[in-house]
Amino acid sequence: MMKKTLLLLMIVLTGCSMGDIPESAASESFDSAVPLGKASPSVSVESTALFETNQGSFEIELFIDEMPVTTGNFIKLAKDGFYDQTEFHRIIGGFMIQGGDPLSKYESKKDQWGTGGPGYQIKDEFAEGLSNTKGTLAMANSGPNSGGSQFFINLGDNSYLDFDKPPMQSKHPVFGKVVKGMHIVEKIGTVSTNGRDQPLESVVVEKVTIK
Template identity: 45%
Template sequence: MTRYATIETSRGAMRAELYEKDAPKTVENFEKLANAGFYDGTKFHRVIKDFMVQGGDPYSKGGDAAKGPVGTGGPGYKIKCETQGNPRKHDVGALSMAHAGKDTGGSQFFIVLSEQNTRHLNGVHTVFGKVTEGVDIVPKIAQNDTITKVRVSGEAAGTKGT
């Protein structure tokens, strides 16, 4: 069964195939957070043209959720990188785990806008999925656009839907 993430934003919805075989713990973590509503209402707090868009920081919700500077928040734990033996690259649309150093990821993720400008991230950040529908939305995302909802579901081979 293939896992898919539906990422609804203020710019439109995207669908990403998740690479459970290549990054099982990262996909498991993302799914747990997504289906618990962790990402709902967060913002794309870091947007760099021709590079990537980054979201998933709970501090970006503001109000009582802002327990520190935006860009430093997470779920309260860290996960290990899954780069060794992972053949996935930072192609356009790749979904990758953000971190502040090896094995410090948690909830923040980014979506690649340019393969050429992200090659140096291969083998450093865990690629755990790829936007397969709504890829045209990604370059339209602006700083502080909202992630309204993220959910992960599975599909049996040959079916489509969430």
């Protein structure tokens, strides 16, 4: 069981590598604009993200008070339309669905899906009591402080991904949870995939709206 768990975790980590981003872009940091531990007033009252997909819609409550940098980054990207027309590019039934890669907009770049990002990285941010349980939204990353735009929604209780759990060094900050439409998330989790966990049918995020 532990061997399978570690294998699944490595899939998440390698699938969101930032290796294709130029060094100058990767060295930039979102938290230079939004200081760690402080939320921008412009996003403090907007706490819900509506995902409209070709499989149906669902809503996620964002943990703005507990995770100001991570949610601030997500909200900015969503408002900029960054996530619109991206796909859930990695699906592992019973484990998670992963999205947020701008390269997933392009079928011609399918061999690079999972490597894209916004051109910068943000610091890991953790809060006591937030765990990778079923229905939670978390940052995908390739190591400490390497998150950018990619995220995943847990399809099961994956608490071994939490910051205070051994043995993996890379951890996944939880910054929201599904509050409406979990059946849609679970439906997406049943889509057939290829050997790289890429869906055989497109699962398109048509729009993300911050409410």
